[in-house]
Amino acid sequence: MTTDASQSQAHTSAKHLYQRHQSVLPDWLAVYYADPIELTHGEGRHVWDAEGNKYLDFFGGILTTMTAHALPEVTKAVSEQAGRIIHSSTLYLNRPMVDLAERIAKLSGIPDARVFFTTSGTEANDTALLLATAYRRSNQILAMRNSYHGRSFSAVGITGNKGWSPTSLSPLQTLYVHGGVRTRGPYAELDDTAFIAACVADLEDLLGHVRSPAALIAEPIQGVGGFTAPPDGLYAAFREVLQERGILWIADEVQTGWGRTGDNFWGWQAHGQNGPPDILTFAKGIGNGMSIGGVVARAEIMNCLDSNSISTFGGTQITMAAGLANLTYLLEHDLQGNARRVGGLLIERLRAIAAQLPGVREVRGRGLMIGIELVKPGTDEADPDGAAAVLEAAREEGLLIGKGGGHNTSVLRLAPPLSLTVAEAEEGAAILERALRSTQF
Known part of the structure; x- marks a missing residue:
């Protein structure tokens, strides 16, 4: 558990790191979030940032941490x-x-x-x-x-x-x-x-x-x-x-x-x-x-x-x-089968949530490769600002997700490690529901 003082110091350090990033790396090397985070370690389906905040990881370094963070066998x-x-x-x-x-x-x-x-x-x-x-x-x-x-x-x-x-x-x-x-x-x-x-x-x-x-x-x-x-x-x-x-x-x-x-x-x-x-x-x-x-x-x-x-x-x-x-x-460990089972449950849970939200155009995907397409309510027009807002809101509640889409980056992308549990899928869906509702979808 980090103290308020240590969190403040880490946050200042993160801001300084971002300033250094901007001064030496290309402008087109994009990072997520208004206040970017530095991930320092991970275990299973979770990661921690330099401030000590714990996140459920639903993006896996862009679908790259496929099995689990810090998998002992690897x-x-x-x-x-x-x-x-x-x-x-x-x-x-x-x-x-x-x-x-x-x-x-x-x-x-x-x-x-x-x-x-x-x-x-x-x-x-x-x-x-x-x-x-x-x-x-x-x-x-x-x-x-x-x-x-x-x-x-x-x-x-x-x-x-x-x-x-x-x-x-x-x-x-x-x-x-x-x-x-x-x-x-x-x-x-x-x-x-x-x-x-x-x-x-x-x-x-x-x-x-x-x-x-x-x-x-x-x-x-x-x-x-x-x-x-x-x-x-x-x-x-x-x-x-x-x-x-x-x-x-x-x-x-x-x-x-x-x-x-x-x-x-x-x-x-x-x-x-x-x-x-x-x-x-x-x-x-x-x-x-x-x-x-x-x-x-x-x-x-x-x-x-x-x-x-x-x-x-x-x-x-x-x-x-x-x-x-x-x-x-x-x-x-039949992680393909786990992706089918847990991913299927997660997709159905998200579709039930989306049915109540006019800003969600579609929940689509297969296994643990799921997209949530957002539009401006009452239209078929992509809503990239809404997607960015949901990304931020989810992060505030401890969930990391991605975004993409050919229509102005208005799709939330979910791709957690394939060892995701049913309980973690439910936790992630609940955070996403709150994030979607809090951003007026």
Whole structure:
């Protein structure tokens, strides 16, 4: 328990740290909250700030603390590996990297799979684009409207969300396709079957006007876009059209991977009627906070590059040790099943709350990947100010959440660690209800 004096001192320290942050880091490196907080430690589904305040964490470092904070199995694996060797680069054989690659290749569902490790989701998607364009000898990429794929030059160039795309310059020619957002846009009023048919017709029409693209890249559930998703089966229908033309399908699983959606281990499996993707990317949760990303592809695609390449930090021993321990824990404790059960309860609880609040347009999601879209009451107009107010109010009551959305950042994003308990889900829902009501929804 902290004293008033120590809290005041810590608060002053946090303000000073923020001043230092502003003086040396880019203006576009955004932080949450009017008075940003410094998180100092965590345990389970909770974190503490420098003032000693305890928070229930419903965002997990942007879906990255996937199992739990300070998970003993992961911290032990990291500590033991650090005591042996931390890093050697890919120029040397690396047992933990091979061990993790074998497990991921098998879990991917891609036949004759090869795995390349990176340090982030951005780098993973960048590599997938390199592979697809080299394999297909085309720089045309199909991407989804409202999408987000990272912050590199090529990833920004295919991002269909102007709030996260600071330049239109790109080495790629990007063509945007309908379908990533179910309840907005020209097909929103159609039923699921008609929606899929309309999106497929749009894709076929687009392909009739362009040269042969290299690939379609798509998030099964759009993350930064506000946890939006098409009806199950859309990408299977797209896949049929793409396969006829030899166009590759890249599934961006940076946010959906490792069982977060509850129903499936990968998001693509909700659309897998025509087989797995040609290329799959992952990152965020696999390292439970350690920097791991990667690409899985059929051998003929992965091996298509005809020049040398290495990764200095991708697949380094200490991150691979964390990934192996974390994946083992997730599978042995059926955290995918927990995401399905607890996430299902949380979504229903939030929908019951939303039914009483005119400022909530929709509660959507799957498993422990939940979006609450806010609008100005009585309209269909996005309410980013309202979302910011709820974010602040939730933090004041001890709950950390995220926000996003392609319509002016008006979606609250909930993505707690997959070990979330029913009691913690109820606690978080109760705080959210008070925060929503207190901000006049």
